[in-house]
Amino acid sequence: MFPKNTWYVAGTSEEIKSDKPFSRVICGVQLVFFRNKKNEVIALEDFCTHRGAALSLGYMEEGDLVCAYHGLKVGCKGEIVDMPMQNPKKIPCSKYYPIVEKYGFIWIWPGKIEKVDESLIPYLEWHGNKEWAFAGGVFDIKCDYRFMIDNLMDLTHEKYVHGTSIGQEEIDESPVNTQMEDGYVVTSRYMDDITAPPFWQMCMEHNNLDPTAKVDRWQKSKFVPPGAVLIDVGVALKGKGGKDAPKQDKVRCTVVDFMTPQTETSMWYFWGMARNFNPTDNQLTQDILKGQGGIFEEDLEVLEFQQKNLEKFPNKSLISLDIDAGGKLSRRILSQMIKLEEERYIDNK
Amino acid sequence: MFPKNTWYVAGTSEEIKSDKPFSRVICGVQLVFFRNKKNEVIALEDFCTHRGAALSLGYMEEGDLVCAYHGLKVGCKGEIVDMPMQNPKKIPCSKYYPIVEKYGFIWIWPGKIEKVDESLIPYLEWHGNKEWAFAGGVFDIKCDYRFMIDNLMDLTHEKYVHGTSIGQEEIDESPVNTQMEDGYVVTSRYMDDITAPPFWQMCMEHNNLDPTAKVDRWQKSKFVPPGAVLIDVGVALKGKGGKDAPKQDKVRCTVVDFMTPQTETSMWYFWGMARNFNPTDNQLTQDILKGQGGIFEEDLEVLEFQQKNLEKFPNKSLISLDIDAGGKLSRRILSQMIKLEEERYIDNK
């Protein structure tokens, strides 16, 4: 259950090297990625149209991909560039997928090529901005990508899943607000006049703030369809204006989450943290990366068991409480996108 | 193929701790076990009725189980005791299963709650009796639980599977008797005037008997539906009366076997040995435990291959010889129990 005429993160810029191909399943299709002569990222079905060999076992030759079995050479649009002693024009092309490399990520459009619209890629303000630092990673998670969206649109779970780092008592004592904002689903929670939990105390120290001071804490999750949740999080010294406080009185980050379907029951999770304070402190960047990786591994276990459980108890239905409203609204938007694609398909007939 | 309105061993008393939940599949259902404030064992479906998380990932709070995802708290009957900022009455209960803790085991009733009858739990004479010592273990075996019943109701296999410990030539030279006794299927074999095999020689030494003396050996397997086989085994000095000989002239044990279906093709095997001689010798208890564990691992390999083989050769049927009569009768009783449950179900309609 995922829309196709849309952009998903297929990888990071670092993952796709220029000297060898890279294989990954996206939206149910086994793909091979490589870089052409101009260093552009190319995505094709990982299937040689000659005898079905995996193109990703091949090697690069001047920006073309050479099949490891019989030397068939494919180009950027999946066309057969050359094959020894053969007429390449007689060999069918491989299917290619539109790719845009932007903001340090590889964006893929799994749907109809004539619908491609590069302007639909969400704007990531921190990329290339000296005020910000960013680091992240990728996990292979065996669950429906929508479970991760649910998870991120309701941060109540922080108290239970992440009790030793970012969770605290006040989270589930503070009501969550769910609303549409600029056409996006947004859930937010404000906890005023509290003591910061361990992760935020560490951040405060790195921004020359007293970690034991009372703070106003905020969490604001925004779902950007089909697979992004960007969370504006931070703490500001009490009474200074919360997330709108002056820079010297707060620590503010964006939790970055891109969910890309692998199959119906598995996903790629591209996670990271963009930080809007003390951006040149590389040690801090590494510490946050390590801490966040550990936190997200806690989610991973819960979500994979959730997926297994829904397969073990196929007749059970889930309930939606107010805390689940963000996830529920997000799923509704995804369903509408899918329905629209199906209707378009009928129109075309 | 297993009856449900009946008791199965779900675990040992030691397996279910008071400080954390425990997960196990019984009769096709993923269950979570925990202890409440009164130290009673509780069993629920391992499925949070909110979003399907595995309750067994959670933690205990004053005898209630707290879900690790959003803090939903479930009580002894699967009722929702509390959830932060929510009305627990609006959240569906988890399904609970009747449990009795008795004789050091946790007994579960997978069927209809209105049919529960605690008196159906078989009496285990050695529990809490100073004349006896007991030790045992549990195996996860990938075979239909009825294969283990067949195995235990016909001990001919001892010569072949357990040739170095309890097997001996005379076993398959002595006829096996199968009959109903007090409503139970019983198979028995008597080998008189023989030399004891290694295991029994070791036991004789520990009861001050000459291990090289001629003995009368007996094996008497009793099937207690749905999943127990209790085997009265031992050797007595020749001519002293066999299993009815005076205590100083024999060594006598009960081999304890509880088979609990996991799925149609896998089972939990709770095995042990209750000993009616020299009960205070803890070293002997440990030696027997280790020896019996090794013997039962030999059965495990044979039975798992048997299960795989019946899947590989789906059109083959098995034959029943006289040595298989005990297993065959036991299976017939199980089939009758299942049929009776189905008829009751029709009556209720």
Add this chain to the structure above:
Amino acid sequence: MFPKNTWYVAGTSEEIKSDKPFSRVICGVQLVFFRNKKNEVIALEDFCTHRGAALSLGYMEEGDLVCAYHGLKVGCKGEIVDMPMQNPKKIPCSKYYPIVEKYGFIWIWPGKIEKVDESLIPYLEWHGNKEWAFAGGVFDIKCDYRFMIDNLMDLTHEKYVHGTSIGQEEIDESPVNTQMEDGYVVTSRYMDDITAPPFWQMCMEHNNLDPTAKVDRWQKSKFVPPGAVLIDVGVALKGKGGKDAPKQDKVRCTVVDFMTPQTETSMWYFWGMARNFNPTDNQLTQDILKGQGGIFEEDLEVLEFQQKNLEKFPNKSLISLDIDAGGKLSRRILSQMIKLEEERYIDNK
């Protein structure tokens, strides 16, 4: 998709020992192999007709196989020879499969016993011939056995898959010829006036030839249905007559390949090299064995990915170029054999 009224290699003579049974899946059937009193190899379904135990867990007793579960003893034709306290005549026989041990291999006939024809086993000229040396191995490969036939009937892939040993530029610059010869599919390629690749240079040194000399190279693959490809390969000093050159001017080998279906998507690959020069040099035999094993492991990876790919992309069809003509013709012969078996079956009705 494999014919059954024909011979396949089931194993090597060394694999089947006289002191214990051996288990292997051939043409979809789990079989047990053992040697009888006369040292003849016997093959039966690996299924005890009593309770379904795996006969291969058993042990040998004077050339009969004893089931490890209840001591049932089976003989060479699958007949029950003995069972303690039982009438063996009342127990059904195990199904047996015709076996011939010849040329160091165990040949099995998976089809109808009344069709058995020993003369159909291909003649292997090097076996027992002092002019030749042979060594080989066996791989368990997760692909349709016909992919390996395709692979061996078109050696174009050598340049790409085996570039560091036997591959060289000239391979895909030389046309391949496909024709029927004595009723067999034969593909051949001749590369004249070239420098030998590393593997052949090593061989030339061991036959007192200058490894840097210009050579005429040949490859001639012959498909012997249903599962053999024998490849006459070698290099001769330039202009001396190629494969017909005098022995002192060439190095010549037969690459031996027997493909035996395990299931529809897996196979046993019996590979080896028969060498017609310097046959007494055991170190050379070992070096070739090691080198060839490494080369064939390169094929293995490509073919297993090809199999997975055809399962991942079930709607794709493959194309056949001129280089694929040998494999295509070989597959057509297999299809005809299968069709003939089905027609015969109809005739019999």
